[in-house]
Amino acid sequence: MIQFKKSGAVGKITLCRPEKYNSIVREMAIALKDKLEECEGDDSIRCVIITGAGKAFCAGQDLKEATDPDGPEIEKIVIENYNPIIRKIREIEKPVIAAVNGVAAGAGANLALACDIVIAAKSAKFIQAFSKIGLIPDSGGTYFLPRIIGLQKAAGIMMTGESISAERAEQIGMIYSVVGDKEFEEESFNLAVQLATMPTKGLGFTKKLLSQSFSSSLEDQLSLEAKTQALSAATEDYKEGVRAFLEKRNPQFSGK
Numbered sequence: 001m002i003q004f005k006k007s008g009a010v011g012k013i014t015l016c017r018p019e020k021y022n023s024i025v026r027e028m029a030i031a032l033k034d035k036l037e038e039c040e041g042d043d044s045i046r047c048v049i050i051t052g053a054g055k056a057f058c059a060g061q062d063l064k065e066a067t068d069p070d071g072p073e074i075e076k077i078v079i080e081n082y083n084p085i086i087r088k089i090r091e092i093e094k095p096v097i098a099a100v101n102g103v104a105a106g107a108g109a110n111l112a113l114a115c116d117i118v119i120a121a122k123s124a125k126f127i128q129a130f131s132k133i134g135l136i137p138d139s140g141g142t143y144f145l146p147r148i149i150g151l152q153k154a155a156g157i158m159m160t161g162e163s164i165s166a167e168r169a170e171q172i173g174m175i176y177s178v179v180g181d182k183e184f185e186e187e188s189f190n191l192a193v194q195l196a197t198m199p200t201k202g203l204g205f206t207k208k209l210l211s212q213s214f215s216s217s218l219e220d221q222l223s224l225e226a227k228t229q230a231l232s233a234a235t236e237d238y239k240e241g242v243r244a245f246l247e248k249r250n251p252q253f254s255g256k
Contacts, residue, residue: 001015001016001017001025001027001028001031002014002015002016002028002031002032002035003016003053004035006044006045007189008193008196009044009045009046009047009193009196009197009255010045010046010047010048010049010189010192010193010196011039011042011045011047011048011049012048012049012051012189012192013032013035013036013039013048013049013050013051014051014052014053015028015032015050015051015052015053015057015058016052016053017053018052018053018054018055018056019054020059020062021054021055021056021058021059021102021103022052022053022054022056022057022058022059022108023058023059023060023061023062023063023108024058024060024061024062024081024082024107024108025062025065026065026072026077026080026081029080029081029082029085030081032050032085033084033085033088036048036085036088036089036092036096037088039092039094040088040091040092040093040094043255045094045196046094046095046195046196046197046200046255047094047095047096047097047192047193047195047196048092048094048095048096048097048192049096049097049098049099049188049189049192050096050097050098050099050111050112050115051098051099051100051101051188052100052101052102054102055101055102055103056101056102056103056104056105056108057098057099057100057101057102057103057104057108057112057124058104058105058107058108058109058111058112059103059105059106059108060105060106060107060108060109060129061077061106061107063133065077074135078138078139082107082111082138082139083139085111085114085139086110086111086114086139086140089111089114089115090114090207090211092204093200093201093204093205093207093208094200094203094204094207095116095117095192095195095203095207096115096116096117097115097116097117097118097119097188097191097192097195098111098112098113098115098117098118098119099119099120099184099185099188100112100118100119100120100121100124100126100166100175101120101121101124101184101185102121102123102124102125103124103125103127104124104125104126104127105125105126105127105129106127106128106129106130106137107138107139107141109126109127109128109129109141110128110137110138110139110140110141110144110145111139112126112175113140113141113144113145113148113174114139114140114144116207117176117191117195118169118174118175118176119175119176119177119178119179119184119187119188119191120166120169120170120175120177120178120179120184121166121178121179121180121181121184122166122167122178122179122180122181122184123166123181124165124166124178125163125164125165125166126163126164126166126169126174126175127161127162127163127164128141128145128157128158128161128162129161130158130161131158131159131160131161132161137158141158142154142158145157145158145174147214148173148174149172149173149174153172166178197253198253199232199235199237199238199241199253199255200237200253200255200256201231201232201235201237201255201256202232202235202237202238205228205231205232208228209221209224209225209228212224235256236254236256237251237253237254237255237256240252240253240254241253
């Protein structure tokens with residue numbers, strides 16, 4: 001249900017139930033969280049990609065499991081399956097990329113939006129499908145989407161369940177970039193490689209500050225920036241960056 005491949009400093013997690021459009025069941029959710037924790041604890045991995053196998057990125061919750069009279073209740077599914085994944089993506093102090101290769105629907109769409117950077121294939125679509133079956137957006141959707149694109153657009157997209165093309169998602173600022181289907185796999189991996197060769201601790205600090213900015217006042221954020229800048233200046237990567245600048249060469253960051 002989950003495939004993993006390490007290429008250099010990049011850890012690639014692939015959701016792998018292509019015959020079910022990578023819809024998530026409990027076993028798959030646990031495996032995804034475990035793999036994220038593994039990537040978090042492996043210092044040799046400096047960037048993580050989450051993508052999907054086949055035609056879809058992730059169709060969200062497998063409704064067969066959710067409607068099984070002998071299965072877990074929906075609240076239990078959200079609390080135990082999805083919430084830990086979203087928290088872990090935000091806690092990892094290294095970049096997490098969502099490489100959206102196809103349809104991202106329901107919890108699958110919000111899984112992508114919880115990542116630091118979303119890159120999508122031109123044929124990909126984002127659908128807040130919850131309203132079509134009488135549910136509300138979960139997996140952090142009501143937290144991230146209005147902060148990314150604004151309350152009006154988020155409300156409209158969530159309430160109508162409109163299918164948003166990758167190109168429109170880029171236009172409204174929902175995602176970072178869209179690339180052609182043929183170039184998608186190479187371009188998304190190249191982005192991960194680029195991030196994996198950058199100052200990992202500095203990127204992790206940036207990620208933490210961006211998350212804290214949602215609840216901080218300007219004064220609080222200015223104070224956090226000053227304190228975090230001091231931490232950044234104490235890293236080996238900062239020293240290497242300065243040396244490289246003075247020596248007029250490309251830096252060789254170690255992620256330390």
